[in-house]
Amino acid sequence: MSTSARDLDAAARTDPALLDPDLRAAFEGCRLLHAEHGKTYYLATLLLPPAKRPYVWALYGFARYADEFVDSLTSPDPQALVEWSDAFLASLDGDGRGLPDLPGAGGPADPVGRAMAATMRRWDIPRAHVEAFLHSMRMDIATTGYATYEDLREYVYGSAAVIGLQMLPVLETVAPGAEGPARALGEAFQLSNFIRDVGEDLDRGRVYLPQEDLDAFGVTREDLLRGRAAGTTPQAVRDLLAFEVARTRALYAQAVPGLDMVHPTSRDCLWTAYALYGGILDAVEAVDHDVLARRVAVGMPRRLAVALPGLGRARLARWRESRWTTA
DSSP, rough: OOOOHHHHHHHHHHHHGGHHHHHHHHHHHHHHHHHHHHHHHHHHHHHTTTTTHHHHHHHHHHHHHHHHHHOSSSSHHHHHHHHHHHHHHHSSSSSSSSSSSTSSSSSSSSSHHHHHHHHHHHHHHHHHHHHHHHHHHHHHHHHOOOOOHHHHHHHIIIIHHHHHHHHHHHBBBSSOOOOHHHHEEEEEEEHHOOOHHHHHHHTTTOOOOOOHHHHTTOHHHHHHHHHHHTTOOOHHHHHHHHHHHHHHHHHHHHGGGGSSBBOOHHHHHHHHHHHHHHHHHHHHHHHHTTOOOOOOOEEEEHHHHHHHHHHHHHHHHHHHHHHHHHH
C-alpha cells in the first residue's frame, strides 16, 4: 500500500466520504499537484498527522489548479478560470460548505473541485475564504501592477492570507487570536515568492512590487525589463528588493506567536514551513538580490536539515497524543 493510500485511509476513519474511490482519486490528483509544484510546502506537510495530509493536498491543489489558468507561460486561459470558478461556486450546497452527504451525489464535476469541496465540508471552511481566493485569481487576468502596498494587500489577502485562514481548522487552533498570525504568515509566504519570482512575473507581464516602492528607489518597469533581458539586476533594483525583504521579515515576525496556537501535532509542520519559506529570503540575500538573472531556491540539503529534526519532533508529538487519548 502506498503512503498516500495510508494517509487517505487514516482520514477516512473520521471522514467516511474518503472511502469513495472517485473521491480518493481526486485527492491523489491534488497530492500529485502539490508534490510537483509546491515542494517546500509538501515537505512540511509530511510532518502533519497522516489523517490531515489529504486535506492540505486539496487546499494546495485547488489553489495551484486555479492559478495555472492565468500563470501558465505556455497556455494561459483566463476565460477558463472564470467558467471553472463560477461552476465550482455554483456547485456548492446551500450552506456553502461543500459536497452533499453522499459522495458522488452532486457537487463539483471536476476532481480538484470535488476534493476541495470535501475538505470545506470536513473542516467547515467558509465559502467566503474561497470566494476571496478566486477574486484574487481573477485580478490576475487584467491587473498587471499595483500602485501602493495597500492595493497589493487586497490581492495578497485573497491569494495568500485566506490560505492561512483555510489551514487553521485543519491545523486545529488551541488558543484564541490565531487568525491574525495566520494571515501574516500567508502574506509573508506570498511576498517571499514575489521577491524570488520578479523575473518570471515580468515574463507574464506583471509586477508585484508596489509602484510607490519602485518610485521611492528610482526604479521603473522598463529598468526591470531591461535587467531581465540583459540577465543583470541593477543596484537600484537590488536596493528595492532589500527593502521588500525587510518588510517581509517583519510579517514573519508577526506570524511567530501563532505557530504554537495550533494543536501540538501540527506545530512542527508550521514551524518547518516558516523556516523553509523564510529560507527563500536568505537565498535571495545570498546572491545579493540578483533575481532578474536567475530563480533562487532553497537547496535540498537545507530543506532536509530543517525538515528532518521536525519530523522526529512531529512523530513524538503524535505518540504523546495517542498516549493521552488512549489513557
